[in-house]
Every structure is written in structure tokens, then in C-alpha cells.
Amino acid sequence: MDWFGGLKVLSLESRRAEEMATLIGKYGGVPVVAPSMREQKLDLTRALDAFERALAAGDIHALACMTGVGTRMFLRELAARDPRHLDTLRGIQLVARGNKPMQALKEFGLVGVNVAKPHTWHEVQAHLLTTLEAGQHAVLLEYGEAMPAPMLRELSFAGLRVTSLPVYRCAFPLDTGPLDRAVRDCVLGGPDVLLLSSGTQALHFLKYAEGLGLLAHAREALNRLVIVSIGPACSEAAADLGLRIDLEANPHKMGILVRLAAEHAPGIIEKRRLLRAG
Template sequence: MRVCSFESRRRDEMATLIRKFGGDPTVVPSMREVPLEAHTDAFEFARRIEQGEIEIVVFMTGVGARTLFDAIRTTGYWDSFQSELDQRTIIVRGPKPVPVLKDAKVHIDFRAPEPNTWRELLELIDGTPVDVSGKTIGVQEYGKPNQEFYEQLKQRGAEVYPVTVYAWDFPEDVEPLYAAIQAACDQPFDVVMFTSAQQVDNVLEAADRLGKKDDWRASLKRSSVASIGPTCSDRLREHGISIAMEPSHPKMAHLVREAIAFAQQSSAS
């Protein structure tokens, strides 16, 4: 099985997993996280927390939470901020913010269940004794505002305060990404895997820059397209890309093992 992945931060682990489960890996970075040079949002967020203007805080990603905390530490007001934050209602989208908050000695009140999307966050909020009506909710963003999530919170009477701490960009060296797209156009991969919605946007934009967007889309129709979970799948569908499978759990190992098994079974039938 020729398997293509666009994983960036954990690309070596991804390649190892693909080999372990019998695939021939092509793993190319498709994006990088770029911390914002001016941490205006982070500093304003800290001020609002200290002033008691934000009652609930939602942490969406581990990298974003760490970047946010590191920015606030540069102000010299970390201790007072940390003390005030620890008195707020704290919700996390998934497992990655957990060790960051633990290191910062900030408790966690609620954690959304798998597959850890904004929809599970809403279900959690609706099912807890926390009343968000009339409350301000600080949301640590993860590169791109989630307007659907914000609108749902507003419909529940909450005021949303987005906290932007990093943005997405292309990798510094885009040639491996271009080469993988060209390879797919020449001979479609057996499996193409996506592990985030932003990967979908970046890969399609890269294909467009190459003048290969239509060819790339056509190649995907001859591949088993595997998505890590609902948020990523929604983005693929928004772009008109059909999904062959999602794993039983939104984890890389489950994705790789089950995607390769699915493709092998499909090719045998």
C-alpha cells in the first residue's frame, strides 16, 4: 500500500506507523504553526481574566495553550493571572491541553469526549450544570476562528471572547509537498490520510499553486481518503472530497492501522 500523509509536527511517528502496519509511506509536511509576533490578544485576555470579566475558558489545543501561557509569562504578571485563571470554569476540547494546564497548576472542570470536536464541546456544555447564559467565554483558538461554534454559544446567551495565539502557514520548504501532489497526479496513492482540517485547506491551495488542483482532485477519487475525525471530514466534504473511512478513535495509530486495512480489503474485493 502506497500511503500519503500530510502530517507535520509528528511526521516521523506517522512514517513509522505506516511502515509498522504494512504501508510504504510518503509523509510530507503541509503546514506549520506560526506564533503571532504581537501577543495583543494574549495580554488583553490576561487583563480580562484578572479583572473578572471572563467567567469560563475553553482551551482548544495544547500548542495554543502553551503559546498563550508563554506570552503572558513575559509580562511579569503570570502569578496573578494564574491564580485568577484557576478560579474560572475551565473546559478543554481534548487531551492535548491537559498536560499544559497541569504544568501551569490550573485545574480542569470539564473535558469533551472523543472525537473532541466543537460539537462534543457543545454537548458537554449543554449537559453540565454550568449556565453559560449571560457569561463571557474565552476561547483559545487554533489557527482559524470557528464561527459555527461561536454562533452556537451566542444562541445559548453567552458572549464569546476569542483568543488568537497562532496562525497557520505553509512549511518553510514546500517542495516535498509539491512533489507529493505531483506524484499523486502521476499515480494515485492507495491511501491518502488527513489529520486536520487545516491540512485539507493547505494541500488544496498547494495543488492550486501548482496548477494541479483538478488533477489532484481526480487522483483522490482513485485513492482511499482517510480522515482522522468529524472536523477534518467536514472540511473535506466542504471541498467536495469523498471520504472512504474514519477510524474507530481519532488517534494516529488507529487511523493508520484501520485505513491500510480498509484499503487492503477494498482492493481484494
């Protein structure tokens, strides 16, 4: 099998950029890796002050952990203030959005409840609505971007008190050169395939394009590519941005993402070519 067969494959991966480039090359693609974001830690002083007060008063009934990165950051700073806070958290419902926050909780000696697959905010919302009563207080650890407004609205309509606590934000990379070139190349018809391992990658690509005055062109260009998503949460975020997802990896792992794209993208591209010629 030729796999990608020389197709030009764009990835917006940041933390694992080198690994992604290697995988694309392994499957016969020409890798174009343009890091699209970096995790920018926020000052948690005021948020932790309020959390400590509520914790001491017994006024936190659930803590929703949305990512492994955010969970580790939060628990590290909370434990640095007073390690006994971790003991108090053992008496609170800890809700994890998937395996990564579950693993982060375990690293601090905590046990969480993993929501049902596909581990999107919808499952977190459903779990909280099922397990909490009106008037109870849920704290949500934000993950890179603000929590979805529909989620906050539904929880509030159910009578829950909700605190959305931002732990970090996703910013543009310090070196935006590769991202700049990727946007311009995409608009000019360069790549054939886009691999997405998070919805924030697509958001940042389009935000950067907007700064260049190329938003409409960039969105149109992306929808000409074969877009492959790592999982449901990523697919949902991309769809909200007006992007069409062609394939979705399952299990939701980077190696599966690349292999799936390599196996099916050439056929999808050929089918589209025949339809246009048709």
C-alpha cells in the first residue's frame, strides 16, 4: 500500500510536532507541521483564594476536570498552598472528561469518575445534571478556551451554581512563522490533507488567518482538504467553526489518526476529482 503516496499533509500539532512529522513521513506523506498554539499559564491567585474559601465551607459539590494539563496545573498549585486540600477533595465528586484528566487525578492520589464516551463537554454536562441537585455548586476547570456557553446555560437552568475556573489559555506560538506560511500556503492550494488533534488548533489557524485578512479564504481552503479529526470533541469544535470533518480516529490516538488518514485520504481525493470531472 502506498498510504499517503506523496500527499502533502498539514498538521497544526505543537507539543508533539516532531513525532507528528515522523509519523506522516513513515506513512509516505510530505509533512508540513505548523505549531498553532502554546499553553499560557494564568495567575490563579484570586481563583484559588475563592476555591479555598468554598472548599473550607463545604460549598463545592463537584469538580469537573476537563484536561490533563489543566488538572495538573490546578492541583499542583492547590497542594502547594496546603497539601491537606487534597484530602478534602477526596470527599468531593471529581469528574474527569476522559483518560488524561483521570490519570492526572491519580498522580495526586485522587480518584475520579470518568464520564461516558466520547468524553465531550456534553457527557460532563449530562453527568453533572444527573448527580447534582439544584442549589449545589460545581467548579469547572477551563481548558484553553472558555467553557461552551450552552453548557453553562443548561447547568444554570437546572438550578446548579457553576464556577468556571480558567487554569490556562491557549495563545499563538512564540514563533508564528510556520503558522503564517501554513495559512498562506493553504489559501494558495498547497496541502492535500489536514490532521487535527484538537479543536483549538483549527480555531487558532482561523484566528491567525483573520489577522491576515484571509479568514473566508482560509475556511474555504480548509474545506477543500481531507480533514481528519482525532475524536468527537475535536470534530465538534471544528464543525462549530464551519469545517467539514471527513474522518474521525477511533481509538483517539495520534498514531491511529495518521494511519487512518494515510489509508483513506488518497481515495477520498480521487473520488472528489472524479466528481469534479464528471
